[in-house]
Each structure stands twice: as structure tokens, then as C-alpha cells.
Amino acid sequence: MSTSSETVLSTSPDAIAAGGAVHGTRLALSGASLGRPGAPALDGVDLDIAPGEILTVVGPSGCGKSTLLRTLAGLLPLLAGEITQDGSPLTGPSADRALVFQEDALLPWRTLRANVELPLAIRGVPRAERREQAQAWLERVGLGTQARQLPHRVSGGQRQRVQLARALAAGPRAVLMDEPFGALDAQTRAGMQGLLVEVLHGTGATVVFVTHDVDEALFLGDRVALLGAGGLVAVRDVPRPRDRGAHDDPARLALRRDVLTSLGT
Amino acid sequence: MKRYVLRVISLAAALALWQALTSLNVDLWLRFSQFPTVTEVARAFAARLSGPDYWTDLTDSLIRILTGFLLAAVLGVATGVLVARSRLAEDLLGPVLEVIRPVPAIALVPVAILLFPSNEQGIVFITCTAAFFPVLVSTRHAVRALTPMWEEAVRTMGGGRWRILGSVVLPGALPGVFGGLSVGIGVSWICVISAEMISGQYGVGYRTWQDYTVVDYPGVFVGMVTIGVLGWVTSTAVELLGRRLTRWLPRTAYAPGARPPGPARSVKPAPTAPAAVPGGPASEEARDEHLV
Numbered sequence: 001m002s003t004s005s006e007t008v009l010s011t012s013p014d015a016i017a018a019g020g021a022v023h024g025t026r027l028a029l030s031g032a033s034l035g036r037p038g039a040p041a042l043d044g045v046d047l048d049i050a051p052g053e054i055l056t057v058v059g060p061s062g063c064g065k066s067t068l069l070r071t072l073a074g075l076l077p078l079l080a081g082e083i084t085q086d087g088s089p090l091t092g093p094s095a096d097r098a099l100v101f102q103e104d105a106l107l108p109w110r111t112l113r114a115n116v117e118l119p120l121a122i123r124g125v126p127r128a129e130r131r132e133q134a135q136a137w138l139e140r141v142g143l144g145t146q147a148r149q150l151p152h153r154v155s156g157g158q159r160q161r162v163q164l165a166r167a168l169a170a171g172p173r174a175v176l177m178d179e180p181f182g183a184l185d186a187q188t189r190a191g192m193q194g195l196l197v198e199v200l201h202g203t204g205a206t207v208v209f210v211t212h213d214v215d216e217a218l219f220l221g222d223r224v225a226l227l228g229a230g231g232l233v234a235v236r237d238v239p240r241p242r243d244r245g246a247h248d249d250p251a252r253l254a255l256r257r258d259v260l261t262s263l264g265t
Numbered sequence: 266m267k268r269y270v271l272r273v274i275s276l277a278a279a280l281a282l283w284q285a286l287t288s289l290n291v292d293l294w295l296r297f298s299q300f301p302t303v304t305e306v307a308r309a310f311a312a313r314l315s316g317p318d319y320w321t322d323l324t325d326s327l328i329r330i331l332t333g334f335l336l337a338a339v340l341g342v343a344t345g346v347l348v349a350r351s352r353l354a355e356d357l358l359g360p361v362l363e364v365i366r367p368v369p370a371i372a373l374v375p376v377a378i379l380l381f382p383s384n385e386q387g388i389v390f391i392t393c394t395a396a397f398f399p400v401l402v403s404t405r406h407a408v409r410a411l412t413p414m415w416e417e418a419v420r421t422m423g424g425g426r427w428r429i430l431g432s433v434v435l436p437g438a439l440p441g442v443f444g445g446l447s448v449g450i451g452v453s454w455i456c457v458i459s460a461e462m463i464s465g466q467y468g469v470g471y472r473t474w475q476d477y478t479v480v481d482y483p484g485v486f487v488g489m490v491t492i493g494v495l496g497w498v499t500s501t502a503v504e505l506l507g508r509r510l511t512r513w514l515p516r517t518a519y520a521p522g523a524r525p526p527g528p529a530r531s532v533k534p535a536p537t538a539p540a541a542v543p544g545g546p547a548s549e550e551a552r553d554e555h556l557v
Contacts, residue, residue, distance in 0.1 A: 073417075075420065093420040093421045095421075096423075099418065105415065105418045107436070118421035118432065119423070158316070
């Protein structure tokens with residue numbers, strides 16, 4: 001349980017927006033078998049996630065999407081095969097790879113700002129500085145005025161925005177998102193997708209985004225990975241990612257049809 | 266306000282009933298003729314308060330219980346966390362603890378006499394053992410019931426073992442720990458008083474027993490009232506501290522028994538809102554949170 005990167009990066013939102021102080025990481029799985037001992041969820045997974053790309057992962061529920069994410073986070077050891085980060089073996093969790101959960105992962109006894117400060121504190125950022133950075137991140141996700149609220153005092157959508165801020169605050173090189181907007185209503189969700197694209201802009205972080213919503217996957221992803229029973233079915237390039245006008249692009253429609261067919265819906 | 270009046274009335278009625286039964290020397294199977302009346306007890310109480318021994322007894326008992334209880338709190342939380350988080354610790358400590366646990370702490374008097382050079386330490390030992398187990402058990406449960414996601418979140422921020430302990434395990438288990446502490450302080454009083462009665466020198470329990478042996482019944486009641494008040498004060502202190510430290514717990518807007526949500530509802534002193542909140546909209550939020 002050691003931090004692989006002890007260097008304190010300059011990670012204020014402004015710095016990230018300005019120059020991209022952080023570079024995405026390459027994550028690769030080869031011949032990997034994922035799951036809990038005795039109960040593998042995915043077998044023979046070969047996946048190469050390029051630095052800085054947004055890879056969305058779709059699949060029916062229970063197919064191992066979360067397992068894949070937890071493995072990439074380093075929380076679950078591989079059952080077989082190999083997992084690497086930038087070519088070197090990935091052995092455990094690290095501040096390099098932030099994880100965003102579906103809901104309720106904020107520490108309920110910490111105010112919103114204190115939650116965002118936590119990864120900065122772990123990185124060893126001095127108190128005044130991390131307070132300032134956390135506040136800046138909260139403002140960036142539109143919650144500057146609620147910084148002193150406790151998580152249960154704000155809405156589910158607002159909590160997810162805080163989680164996003166918390167995940168990005170320490171400048172991770174990869175952000176792993178486990179159906180982060182899955183519990184939100186359609187309208188809030190569309191807003192959150194927009195916000196995500198906006199805050200990711202310039203961070204350079206590699207993103208793996210798990211969702212069960214095909215439209216969400218096609219909007220956000222540079223590529224979309226399809227998971228099926230027991231393994232990775234396909235990885236497809238998405239035409240015109242993060243372009244709201246592309247939803248009736250013929251290429252996009254064809255891909256959408258393919259994805260839905262392969263999901264069996 | 267109305268609720269305070271009701272509480273005072275309840276206490277006054279109990280005292281009035283006591284006075285009536287004893288001053289009329291009621292003997293209906295239950296015999297109140299030997300019982301001291303409220304006025305006799307009050308007079309004895311006043312006499313004790315001005316004497317030197319009362320305050321010595323009081324401080325002695327308080328020092329014993331606070332030492333024992335604080336030791337038990339620290340040891341109980343530490344052992345509880347250890348047993349809940351480490352399988353090795355569970356296997357090594359679990360069986361021993363489970364065998365000692367059913368032994369009533371007061372039955373450890375012989376052990377205390379054998380082990381400790383002085384009575385004082387023996388009493389603290391017994392008090393500590395009594396409070397230790399409720400704290401241990403509730404800590405263990407609270408730690409096991411923590412949401413795993415909190416720990417995973419901190420681990421993926423690069424947090425290590427100590428960070429998880431300090432930022433997730435201890436704060437997250439706090440509500441449960443305070444449940445154990447509340448039980449523990451009650452059991453501690455039982456044991457400190459009993460131990461004092463058996464082997465103490467000075468102390469409220471010792472004095473109460475002394476008064477009994479010299480047939481000073483009003484004195485016995487003074488002792489009992491003292492124990493009652495001390496017990497109530499200490500458990501309220503634990504309760505208030507617990508509420509203060511776990512103010513983050515989501516509370517429902519529904520307050521049991523309070524039908525009109527008027528100003529009468531502020532049972533707790535209202536302006537204890539987070540101290541570190543400066544003026545402006547934030548303090549309004551804080552006050553709002555407090556009422557809910």
C-alpha cells in the first residue's frame with residue numbers, strides 16, 4: 001500500500017487548464033483473467049488503453065465491468081495474465097489512478113471541501129494550499145458556495161460532482177469511473193457528462209468510464225469496449241466523440257446499432 | 266420549555282410520594298416505617314456537604330472511575346479495531362477475550378487483590394475491565410460495518426494503512442464506539458461503587474456502606490442520591506461528547522414526540538452549531554443543519 005508517486009505535482013485547476021502538467025498513463029492488460037479467486041468474471045482480456053484517451057466500457061449488468069475497473073485501480077489482483085502501467089507491472093492502488101464510484105463514496109463526516117482536500121493531504125500538499133486548491137475545484141464543478149456542507153446535505157448529482165472534483169484534485173494520470181452518473185436522472189446526467197468533458201479538458205488524464213448507457217458511452221468515449229459473458233467482445237472506435245451534434249451521424253448510428261446488437265438488447 | 270416543566274413535575278411527584286409514604290409510616294406489606302423521609306435525607310445531605318469527608322469521597326470516586334473508564338476507552342477501541350481489522354489478532358486475542366468477557370467484573374475482586382499492591386489500583390482495574398468489553402464489542406461491530414467503498418476510495422488516493430485508520434476507520438466507527446462508551450460508563454459506576462463497598466477507603470460506595478453498618482439510613486440515602494447524580498452527569502457528558510463528535514450523521518427531520526415544530530423543540534442548546542463557521546450564509550446553513 002505505498003504511493004508509487006511521491007512527487008507533489010503542480011495540480012491546481014488553473015495549471016492543468018493552462019498547460020497540462022499531467023500526462024495520461026498507458027494501461028494494458030494481456031491474457032488477463034479478472035475476478036475473485038475461484039470466481040473469475042472475465043477471462044482472456046487483452047486491452048491496451050492509450051495515454052489520454054477516454055475509453056468507455058459497456059456491457060450487461062453483472063458482466064464484470066466493475067471488476068475490470070477495480071483491477072485497473074489495483075484493488076483486485078489478477079488471477080492470471082499481466083497488467084501494466086506504462087510498461088511496468090501494476091501491483092496495487094496508487095494515487096496515479098483515481099477511482100470514482102457510483103454513489104456514496106464521499107466520507108460523510110467530512111465537508112465537501114474536506115473531502116476534496118483528502119487526496120491532496122495524502123499527497124502532502126500543505127494545508128493552506130490544499131484548502132485553496134480544493135475550493136478552486138469545487139468552484140470548477142459549480143459548488144463553491146456549498147464547500148462547508150456535509151455530503152448528505154446536498155443532492156446526489158452534487159455529490160457526484162464533488163467526487164469528480166476529489167478524483168481530479170490530486171492530478172491523477174488516470175481516472176477510473178464506475179457508472180458515476182448511473183444513479184442520476186436523465187437531465188442531471190446530461191449536465192454531468194458536459195461537466196466531465198469540460199473538467200477533463202487539458203488534464204491529459206486517461207479515462208476509463210464504465211456505464212450501462214450506450215448513448216453515454218458513445219458520447220464520451222474515443223473508443224468503446226464491449227464486455228460480454230466472460231470476456232471482452234470488441235473494442236470499437238467512436239466517430240466524432242463528445243460532439244452533441246453527432247448523434248445522427250450515420251457512422252455513429254451504425255456503431256450504436258452494432259453495440260446494441262452485441263449487448264443483445 | 267413545556268418539556269422541562271414536565272420533567273421537573275415528574276421528579277417533584279416522586280419526591281412527594283416518598284415523603285408521604287415515609288412520614289405517614291405506611292406499612293402495607295412494603296414497610297416504609299424504617300425509611301428516612303425526604304426532609305431527613307435533605308438535612309443529612311446539607312450536613313454532609315459542609316463536612317470535609319463528602320468532597321474527598323466524591324473526588325476519590327470520580328478519579329477512580331475516570332481513570333478506569335479512560336483506560337477502558339483507549340484499550341477497548343484499540344483492541345476492537347485490531348480484532349476487526351486483523352485476522353491474526355482475531356485468532357490470537359478472540360478466544361481469551363471471549364472467555365474473560367462473561368465473568369462479571371466485580372467477581373474479579375480476588376484477582377485484583379492478588380495482582381495489585383494497593384486497593385486503589387485494584388478498583389481502577391475492576392472499573393476498567395467492566396467498561397472495556399462494551400467498548401470492545403461495539404467498536405468491533407462498528408469497524409466491521411464500515412462501507413468498504415470508503416476504504417477503497419482512500420486507497421486509490423494513495424493512502425496507506427495509517428491514513429485509512431485515521432481518516433476512515435476511526436471516524437467511521439465513532440457512532441458505534443460511543444454506543445459502547447455510553448454502556449461502559451454505566452457499568453463502570455456499578456463496579457466502582459461495588460468495589461469501594463468491598464475494599465475501598467474513602468469513596469462514595471465506601472461511605473454508603475459505612476453508613477449502613479452504623480445504621481445511619483439518611484446517610485445511606487445521601488450516598489445513593491450522590492451516586493445517582495454522578496452517574497447521570499457522567500453519562501450525559503459521554504452522550505453530549507458523542508453527539509458533538511458525530512454531528513455529521515444524517516438525522517431525520519422527524520423529532521419523536523415533538524408535534525408542533527415550534528421553538529419549544531430546541532431541547533439541545535441551539536447555538537452549539539459548528540464553532541469554526543464564520544458569519545454569512547454558511548452559518549445559516551450550519552444552524553439549519555443543527556435543527557434537522
